[in-house]
Amino acid sequence: MNGLTDFIESIAPNVWEIRERVLESTWETIYMILVSALIAGIIGIIIGVILVITNKNGIKENVVFYTHSERLINTFRSVPFIILLALIAPFTRLVVGTTIGTTAAIVPIIVGIIPFYSRQVENALLEVDPGIVEAAQAMGSSPLEIIFGVYLKEGLPSLVRVSAVSIINLIGLTTMAGVVGGGGLGDLAIARGYNRFQMDVTIVSTLLIMVIVFITQWIGRILIKRTSH
Template identity: 65%
Template sequence: MINWFETFFAHSLSIQSEIIDSIWETLYMVGVTALIAGLLGVVLGIILVVTETGGILENIKLYDFLERGVNAFRSVPFIIMLALIAPFTRLLVGTSIGTTAAIVPLVVGTVPFYSRQVQNALLEVDPGVVEAAEAMGSSPFEIIIRVYLKEGLPSIIRVSSVTIINLIGLTAMAGAIGAGGLGNLAIARGYNRFQTDVTIVATLAILVIVMISQVIGNYLVKKTSH
């Protein structure tokens, strides 16, 4: 059994340090992107909710502009987005290749998706609670913090978990054009060099990261639900 394993996974065993580095690169891209896109997505999602028709800060022109922008960016396939904003990426970080450079298109690709998820999560908040807060004289900022974010927290965590899983998939796709991480390992080593075992190991590593993210997300949802 051991001999079979060593034979079939010979390539993977010979590049263990490279596999570990790829895992850390993937976690780095996911972590930094989740932090930046998470903040921007929550802010954008809140703005979409409060500026829509009947919102506490109704502004139809702003809402329509942001709505069209979110829809437009969500419609662009990520692999095309990578090439489309390459000049902007080089302007920001000096290169369009590597893990740090990949964070720029990952953020651009994640924010529209996440903001829409946040918007939907906040729309689940009971309108009666919002109206009650307005009747009590709460300011729009207080309603956002004490009503929308507080009452919608479990839903926000749930959609955040879904977004992170989607983000992990995007990092693998970014790896196909030299962004590093497990996606790059699977393509550059596993596919291009016909080292199937490397592709399998990279895939299993991605699946483990996804499952851990899902478990953490489910735990947080249970802890914040009331």
């Protein structure tokens, strides 16, 4: 055990010196991912479903509403995340009382990922066989029954797939949030590693982020296999 400790200390002395901070930053990143994914996931699915049912030939077709919603989503998607952080700073302060820290970073992360995820949800649900939707309508199913019994049920494998992709994008947003004091591994890599020329800190932070991404992909593949039919 002492040999392993000495080895780690020899190849990454700065990391070993702040090992508690590394663990704390890892937890901060996981915290941002979990909370952001949960909230953005719920909102994104709702928006995605609304887009599908109000689209042309949708069960609640409303082309005017769909067109305006699509434009709004595209507008938010076109704003670079770093700029978005500054633009919604007043809203972030209103929600959590501050614009600095891990919890504050969650607000712009959610706002940044929702347009991307809702569009992914829309595309996933559009893969559902229209014939199944038409059959459900012919049997007198209500819109809610079609949404939950057809779109979300039949489109579950695709939803899992796009959710995994969206979470990976979300992980990228957490690292960018760290650049402006959002905490987490991104903040550690820049503030401690890059700014203080401690390359081992930057490398370890990057590797930990990659591990989180790989775990996300692994869980996503398992869920896709279990939900496919």
